[in-house]
Amino acid sequence: MQIVIIGSGNVAYHLAKSFVLNNIPLAQIFGRNEQDLEKIGKELHIHYSIEKLEDADLYIICVSDNSLEDVSKIITKKDCLVAHTSGSLPKELLTGEYRKASFYPLQTFSKSKDLEYKKIPFFIETENEKDKELLFELASKISDNVMESSHEKRKYIHLTAVFACNFVNHLFSRAKEISDSQEIPFDYFLPIIDETIQKVHEIEPKLAQTGPAVRNDVRVLELHEQLLKDESLEIYKTMNHSIKKMYEL
Amino acid sequence: MQIVIIGSGNVAYHLAKSFVLNNIPLAQIFGRNEQDLEKIGKELHIHYSIEKLEDADLYIICVSDNSLEDVSKIITKKDCLVAHTSGSLPKELLTGEYRKASFYPLQTFSKSKDLEYKKIPFFIETENEKDKELLFELASKISDNVMESSHEKRKYIHLTAVFACNFVNHLFSRAKEISDSQEIPFDYFLPIIDETIQKVHEIEPKLAQTGPAVRNDVRVLELHEQLLKDESLEIYKTMNHSIKKMYEL
Numbered sequence: 001m002q003i004v005i006i007g008s009g010n011v012a013y014h015l016a017k018s019f020v021l022n023n024i025p026l027a028q029i030f031g032r033n034e035q036d037l038e039k040i041g042k043e044l045h046i047h048y049s050i051e052k053l054e055d056a057d058l059y060i061i062c063v064s065d066n067s068l069e070d071v072s073k074i075i076t077k078k079d080c081l082v083a084h085t086s087g088s089l090p091k092e093l094l095t096g097e098y099r100k101a102s103f104y105p106l107q108t109f110s111k112s113k114d115l116e117y118k119k120i121p122f123f124i125e126t127e128n129e130k131d132k133e134l135l136f137e138l139a140s141k142i143s144d145n146v147m148e149s150s151h152e153k154r155k156y157i158h159l160t161a162v163f164a165c166n167f168v169n170h171l172f173s174r175a176k177e178i179s180d181s182q183e184i185p186f187d188y189f190l191p192i193i194d195e196t197i198q199k200v201h202e203i204e205p206k207l208a209q210t211g212p213a214v215r216n217d218v219r220v221l222e223l224h225e226q227l228l229k230d231e232s233l234e235i236y237k238t239m240n241h242s243i244k245k246m247y248e249l
Numbered sequence: 250m251q252i253v254i255i256g257s258g259n260v261a262y263h264l265a266k267s268f269v270l271n272n273i274p275l276a277q278i279f280g281r282n283e284q285d286l287e288k289i290g291k292e293l294h295i296h297y298s299i300e301k302l303e304d305a306d307l308y309i310i311c312v313s314d315n316s317l318e319d320v321s322k323i324i325t326k327k328d329c330l331v332a333h334t335s336g337s338l339p340k341e342l343l344t345g346e347y348r349k350a351s352f353y354p355l356q357t358f359s360k361s362k363d364l365e366y367k368k369i370p371f372f373i374e375t376e377n378e379k380d381k382e383l384l385f386e387l388a389s390k391i392s393d394n395v396m397e398s399s400h401e402k403r404k405y406i407h408l409t410a411v412f413a414c415n416f417v418n419h420l421f422s423r424a425k426e427i428s429d430s431q432e433i434p435f436d437y438f439l440p441i442i443d444e445t446i447q448k449v450h451e452i453e454p455k456l457a458q459t460g461p462a463v464r465n466d467v468r469v470l471e472l473h474e475q476l477l478k479d480e481s482l483e484i485y486k487t488m489n490h491s492i493k494k495m496y497e498l
Contacts, residue, residue: 010459065466088461088469107441108459113448119440145440156431159473163424163481164438165445166460167488168417173454173495175412182405189413190450191368191394192356196414197446199362201439205422210259210357211415212337217314220337224408231491232412238487239416242480246422 001134002027004054006071007062008036010109011085015062018117018142020044028054031063056080058134060103061094069093081131087158090151091125101126103135104154105143108165117142123149123157174232206246213243250383251276253303255320256311257285259358260334264311267366267391269293277303280312305329307383309352310343318342330380336407339400340374350375352384353403354392357414366391372398372406423481455495462492 003024005016008031019026029048031037041048053074061084063071068084072094075082082094083103091100102125107115122139124146126132132148139146149157172193176186199208212220221240228236243249252273254265257280268275278297280286290297302323310333312320317333321343324331331343332352340349351374356364371388373395375381381397388395398406421442425435448457461469470489477485492498 064464065461065469066464088472106437108444108448108457110448110452110457110459113444113452113457115444116440121437121440145437153431153433155472155476156427157433157437158469159476160424160428160433160438161441162460162473163420163427163484165441166458166462166492167420167484168442168445169448169454169458170462170488170492170495171412171416171420172449173458174491175409176454178405178412179409182402184402184406184409188355188370188394188406189409191365191370192410192414193417193446193449195357195362195364196417197442199357199359199418200421200442202362203359205418205425208357208359208362209415209418209422210359211411212314213415213419215313215315220314220407223337223404224411227404227408231494234487235412235416235491238483239419242423242484243415243419245480246419 001058002054002056003058003060003138004028004030004056005060005062006030006053006074008033008040009062009064010111011105012062013040013111014107014109014115014117015060015085015105016040016044016046018115020046021117022141024138024141027056030054058083058138059098060085065089069095072096081126081134083135087161088155091127099127099131101131101135102149102151102154103139104149104157106157106161108161108169118144121145121147123147123154125149125151125154171235174235178228178232209243209247211243213240214247214249216244216249250307251303251305252307252309252387253277253279253305254309254311255279255302255323257282257289258311258313259360260354261311262289262360263356263358263364263366264309264334264354265289265293265295267364269295270366271390273387273390276305279303307332307387308347309334314338318344321345330375330383332384336410337404340376348376348380350380350384351398351400351403352388353398353406355406355410357410357418367393370394370396372396372403374398374400374403420484423484427477427481458492458496460492462489463496463498465493465498 037048059082078097081099083101091102094100104123106121286297308331327346330348332350340351343349353372355370
């Protein structure tokens with residue numbers, strides 16, 4: 001089976017790498033950004049091109065949701081399977097006469113950070129059983145955790161991940177902004193961050209909540225508001241309001 | 250040296266446990282809640298009382314910020330050191346003629362969850378050098394990470410921890426609420442949560458940001474808003490606004 005990956009971003013890079021590490025041959029990595037493609041191609045020893053899309057049985061499009069529809073149009077072949085890796089968009093957004101699929105890896109991808117691919121949950125949706133088997137077989141070579149998911153469910157999986165990953169990382173950014181402003185090393189906070197995450201593995205997060213808001217510690221809440229401004233103050237108020245609502249304080 | 254811990258909550262329990270595990274004798278654990286005290290006393294083999302406060306050289310008050318001032322008044326002895334464990338309040342809030350100190354462990358404490366005490370940063374503030382040495386020596390038996398901190402700095406340490414720990418845990422609660430609503434097992438999200446935390450150990454969080462907001466993926470942002478309501482929608486909007494501001498999108 002000839003496989004082509006389209007894209008040169010974080011997802012394209014890590015998917016290509018996971019294929020190479022599991023001895024799944026890639027016919028090509030195709031994209032617009034020659035510099036990024038060259039870097040990936042050379043590191044992983046994969047053919048790359050910004051001009052001629054190779055003939056393939058399976059195209060996996062790993063581009064941003066904004067570009068997905070347009071990029072999908074460059075595949076003019078009919079007898080092939082085209083899958084995208086978006087968490088939120090339907091497979092029907094792919095525009096062409098080929099068979100369509102969703103191939104969604106639930107993970108946060110940064111190029112500079114190695115990943116344990118075996119643990120990444122993959123969610124698959126296809127038009128027919130044969131394509132489903134094909135993508136299950138492929139994903140199972142990379143991961144121990146391959147499942148089927150409708151578009152409806154996948155949207156909520158992605159949304160949950162935005163809260164549990166993207167927003168969590170942004171809280172770390174805002175936290176570091178606060179500690180940096182007082183020349184407090186952010187390393188001090190790594191044990192408490194690690195413990196917070198160990199807890200979510202063991203205890204229902206609703207039962208593990210600590211801090212001034214869940215204690216309704218008005219004096220501290222007011223003090224903290226005086227120390228904050230702008231977006232961090234808005235986050236502080238919104239999160240505390242949400243905590244109070246959840247615990248009916 | 251005679252040491253008494255006052256309080257029967259999560260901090261009192263874990264501090265008492267860390268003392269016992271490091272062979273630091275405790276004269277007593279004192280508090281209002283007899284049931285909780287009895288549980289701690291029996292588990293850790295410490296004398297406990299709700300009536301008679303033992304005579305001691307050092308009292309460590311581990312109660313909520315709201316109760317701290319009142320509780321501190323029960324110590325009528327003068328020739329002793331009294332420390333509190335609050336992240337936000339000044340040592341001067343302690344009301345008595347004794348010497349005052351702050352003894353702040355930067356960690357999130359849940360009774361049902363074991364902790365690696367060696368890694369907990371302790372922040373100490375005293376009135377004089379001798380008390381500082383005493384508390385440093387004590388904390389160093391528990392932890393490898395003992396530091397001095399002014400009240401001014403400690404307030405910001407606590408505030409940073411609220412963002413990096415309390416709010417992160419609340420995001421997990423709201424995330425689980427979303428996945429539960431669609432009968433999606435929350436276990437699916439543990440690998441992406443673990444990766445988010447591994448990243449903060451290795452990469453500046455501002456550089457590690459992923460997700461629809463930092464890509465300014467308007468289509469997905471609008472879709473997600475349609476799936477959310479109430480507090481989760483408010484969090485979604487506030488966090489995305491803050492991400493856009495941080496990256497000047």
